Amino acid sequence: xxxxxxxxxxxxxxxxxxxxxxxxxxxxxxxxxxxxxxxxxxxxxxxxxxxxxxxxxxxxxxxxxxxxxxxxxxxxxxxxxxxxxxxxxxxxxxxxxxxxxxxxxxxxxxxxxxxxxxxxxxxxxxxxxxxxxxxxxxxxxxxxxxxxxxxxxxxxxxxxxxxxxxxxxxxxxxxxxxxxxxxxxxxxxxxxxxxxxxxxxxxxxxxxxxxxxxxxxxxxxxxxxxxxxxxxxxxxxxxxxxxxxxxxxxxxxxxxxxxxxxxxxxxxxxxxxxxxxxxxxxxxxxxxxxxxxxxxxxxxxxxxxxxxxxxxxxxxxxxxxxxxxxxxxxxxxxxxxxxxxxxxxxxxxxxxxxxxxxxxxxxxxxxxxxxxxxxxxxxxxxxxxxxxxxxxxxxxxxxxxxxxxxxxxxxxxxxxxxxxxxxxxxxxxxxxxxxxxxxxxxxxxxxxxxxxxxxxxxxxxxxxxxxxxxxxxxxxxxxxxxxxxxxxxxxxxxxxxxxxxxxxxxxxxxxxxxxxxxxxxxxxxxxxxxxxxxxxxxxxxxxxxxxxxxxxxxxxxxxxxxxxxxxxxxxxxxxxxxxxxxxxxxxxxxxxxxxxxxxxxxx
Numbered sequence: 001x002x003x004x005x006x007x008x009x010x011x012x013x014x015x016x017x018x019x020x021x022x023x024x025x026x027x028x029x030x031x032x033x034x035x036x037x038x039x040x041x042x043x044x045x046x047x048x049x050x051x052x053x054x055x056x057x058x059x060x061x062x063x064x065x066x067x068x069x070x071x072x073x074x075x076x077x078x079x080x081x082x083x084x085x086x087x088x089x090x091x092x093x094x095x096x097x098x099x100x101x102x103x104x105x106x107x108x109x110x111x112x113x114x115x116x117x118x119x120x121x122x123x124x125x126x127x128x129x130x131x132x133x134x135x136x137x138x139x140x141x142x143x144x145x146x147x148x149x150x151x152x153x154x155x156x157x158x159x160x161x162x163x164x165x166x167x168x169x170x171x172x173x174x175x176x177x178x179x180x181x182x183x184x185x186x187x188x189x190x191x192x193x194x195x196x197x198x199x200x201x202x203x204x205x206x207x208x209x210x211x212x213x214x215x216x217x218x219x220x221x222x223x224x225x226x227x228x229x230x231x232x233x234x235x236x237x238x239x240x241x242x243x244x245x246x247x248x249x250x251x252x253x254x255x256x257x258x259x260x261x262x263x264x265x266x267x268x269x270x271x272x273x274x275x276x277x278x279x280x281x282x283x284x285x286x287x288x289x290x291x292x293x294x295x296x297x298x299x300x301x302x303x304x305x306x307x308x309x310x311x312x313x314x315x316x317x318x319x320x321x322x323x324x325x326x327x328x329x330x331x332x333x334x335x336x337x338x339x340x341x342x343x344x345x346x347x348x349x350x351x352x353x354x355x356x357x358x359x360x361x362x363x364x365x366x367x368x369x370x371x372x373x374x375x376x377x378x379x380x381x382x383x384x385x386x387x388x389x390x391x392x393x394x395x396x397x398x399x400x401x402x403x404x405x406x407x408x409x410x411x412x413x414x415x416x417x418x419x420x421x422x423x424x425x426x427x428x429x430x431x432x433x434x435x436x437x438x439x440x441x442x443x444x445x446x447x448x449x450x451x452x453x454x455x456x457x458x459x460x461x462x463x464x465x466x467x468x469x470x471x472x473x474x475x476x477x478x479x480x481x482x483x484x485x486x487x488x489x490x491x492x493x494x495x496x497x498x499x500x501x502x503x504x505x506x507x508x509x510x511x512x513x514x515x516x517x518x519x520x521x522x523x524x525x526x527x528x529x530x531x532x533x534x535x536x537x538x539x540x541x542x543x544x545x546x547x548x549x550x551x552x553x554x555x556x557x558x559x560x561x562x563x564x565x566x567x568x569x570x571x572x573x574x575x576x577x578x579x580x581x582x583x584x585x586x587x588x589x590x591x592x593x594x595x596x597x598x599x600x601x602x603x
Contacts, residue, residue: 002456004175004184009154010439011172011432012189014161014216017045018137019404020195021144022097022428023435024448027193028151035187036155039175039196039211043145046197046209047424050137051120051252051355053129054101054425055418056094056116060115062126062298067091068459069125071595072602074419075307076278077123078383078412079553080565081229082592085390086410090419092243097425098130104378106143107333108132120257120294123308123416123555125282125602127296134252134355140421159185160529161215163455164192164223168447170398171223175452177459178496184456188447190439193393193431194220194386194402199233200536201476201530203379204484213530214537215404216406219384221536225395227574228586229409230384230537231544232554234415235489237312239378241330246363248378251333251356253417255373256305258352259294260335261287262316262373264324270331271304274315280306283601291341310414317489320376320501330376336369347368347404366429377489381420383554384544387573395430399438399445403431413553462515462528469514472528479506481522487542491557496546503542507535544572544581 011027013020015048016038028034059065071091103110104117108130109117118127134138149155161176165186173188196216200208221227238251256262264270275283283304284290290303305312316331326332337352339345346369350357353368360366360373381590386395386402388409393401404424411419462469479502486499509533515524550564551557570585593600 001340002184002453004073004186004452004456006186006188007035008188008444009033009374010189011193011435012037012187013193013195014174014182015195015197015404015406016042016155017047017197017404018140018144018424019428019431020045021141021148022192022425023193023195023403023432024153025144025148026146026152026429027436028153028434030160032436032439034153035189036153037159037161037174037187038155038157039160039215041157042126042155043413045141046137046211048141049207049209049250050140051250052257053119053131053133053136053418054094054098054140055121055124055128055416056098056130056422057091057128058098058116058118058130059094060111061118061296063166063211064298065126065128068598069602070094070128070452072599073124074410074416075412075599077416078415079414080412080568081552081588083390083409084589086427088595089430090410090423091268091480094231094422096430097422101140101143101425103116104143104147105149106132106139116536119254120302120306121417122253122256122312124418129257129418133253134254134353136421150248156185161219162218162221162459162529162531164400165447165451166223166397167349170445171400172445172447175455180521182522184452186221186447186452188444190442191399191401191435192401193389193435195404195428196383198405199541200379200382202479202534202538202541203482203488204380205239205248207236207248208379215530216402217385217540218401218533218536220395220397220402221540221574221576223397223400224576225397225400227540228384228386228387228571230574231413231538231548231572232383232413233379233541234309234381234383234554235313236380237309237316237374237377239375239380240364241326241376242328242364249359249363250378250380251373251375252344252353254489255335255353255356257294257332258335259291259338260305260333261303261337262305263327263332263334263385264319266324270319270324271307271312271315275304275307276311289422301362304349308414309417313489314556316377328374330374332372333375334372336371377390381405381415383413383415384541391430392434393427396435401431409556413555416438443598454532459529460596462513462525465512465514467514470509470512472510472515472524472531475506475509475513475531476527476534479538483538487545488558491545491555492559493546496542499542503535503539510535539581540574542572543581547572547583
């Protein structure tokens with residue numbers, strides 16, 4: 001029998017990014033005992049890397065904005081396979097959540113008359129992103145952490161959850177280990193909130209931090225919850241491409257929102273060459289009109305650089321494949337050119353984009369006030385995740401909730417920039433409240449001790465194999481390379497079926513992984529544990545992408561290059577079956593008439 005410490009909570013939150021902290025704050029405010037488990041140190045969650053802003057229809061910069069426009073923009077961006085209820089709640093409640101964050105101490109940039117300033121972002125009709133320079137995520141985490149730490153929640157830092165524990169059909173807790181000391185921990189809980197983020201580390205080139213190995217997706221899957229929209233992996237159009245050591249690090253969309261333009265090696269603004277029909281009436285005809293839009297001209301339309309991320313990423317990919325890319329395999333993103341339009345442009349850029357200025361200066365020896373950046377697509381965000389109820393965020397497993405990137409539905413086939421941070425606030429709050437109510441209404445479930453004992457035994461098997469086992473780092477690297485090359489930004493059925501074969505081989509190798517040394521902060525052990533989750537999400541992404549025989553949003557099938565109206569009426573659900581992974585269609589819930597009317601009015 002494994003030795004482990006047992007802790008008891010009403011609500012256990014797994015993840016301490018924006019969604020996890022907001023859920024923990026709300027649950028604690030409801031009067032229940034709350035525990036938070038985070039893989040990294042508190043305050044180091046990947047949310048700190050979010051730069052551009054929080055999308056909310058505050059209408060501080062353009063009074064034409066409102067929740068109806070935001071809802072329509074989100075549905076259009078997601079190509080109408082979104083969970084409409086989540087999109088409605090998000091658009092309605094985001095302004096309240098942003099003002100709440102401000103009341104808790106967030107120091108947003110300001111308009112001349114002292115209101116929260118908002119900036120332009122891709123896919124949003126009006127300037128909608130409340131921001132703190134280009135360090136918005138950091139300010140969000142700082143504020144939520146400062147507010148939440150006084151709520152009485154108990155935080156377990158640097159811990160990894162290995163399994164969710166069930167009592168029949170409902171959640172009863174979680175089992176994992178302390179990464180620093182190697183000790184096992186069992187958390188009893190009446191309700192569990194997953195807030196573990198994304199899956200980007202399953203790909204070679206990603207903006208995501210090391211924690212993003214699909215833990216929450218895989219935990220929910222193994223517990224019997226449905227996953228949804230797993231084929232929709234967003235490739236952000238602008239990540240760093242040089243030097244190799246920083247390849248994939250995010251370059252915020254805020255650069256383009258402030259007037260940055262994309263050029264190929266010929267100096268051409270290629271985004272004007274390909275404007276989707278659905279966005280033609282909202283997109284500038286000329287460079288002059290696009291510039292006026294970024295400077296707040298309400299009569300101008302947005303430049304094509306601010307089209308949705310899926311489209312911009314594919315246009316960049318096209319230029320590179322055609323031989324018109326930058327020297328290191330990307331294209332040029334130029335904000336320095338605004339010196340032709342603005343006095344003191346260098347100071348303006350440094351004030352508006354301080355992180356970008358320092359990032360390129362320190363990491364690439366590029367002064368963005370004087371020269372263009374080299375950028376290219378990078379795996380950035382997972383639209384797919386745990387299928388949840390739109391109002392409560394409960395999964396198909398009773399007492400198991402999910403919020404933020406680990407949950408699916410809000411974004412449909414493609415997420416608009418800035419919607420992720422308001423997603424964290426809106427649905428973190430909802431998940432925390434409903435989890436607390438569930439905990440109040442239910443007693444603690446019983447736990448079969450054989451489950452944590454087996455989980456502990458399985459996790460320690462890698463030490464028994466020792467250095468004679470497979471190298472977990474090499475397995476991880478091989479998986480990332482295969483996913484990048486075979487299930488990346490452009491997909492073909494033959495390549496994805498090849499990827500499934502590769503994943504099966506890598507699963508077998510992962511089952512033979514071995515590590516040397518002891519359990520105290522052993523990165524080899526940690527990597528070996530992550531592999532099981534990465535295999536599940538990689539297989540789910542690939543199988544769902546094969547089934548969806550069309551191109552829609554972030555899914556681009558070269559063998560099915562156009563959207564299929566029939567597929568536009570379906571989502572894809574992935575669940576664990578007795579003989580392996582089940583992948584099947586599920587009809588998209590029809591829009592209520594009043595919301596159909598909103599979308600028609602906003603076209």
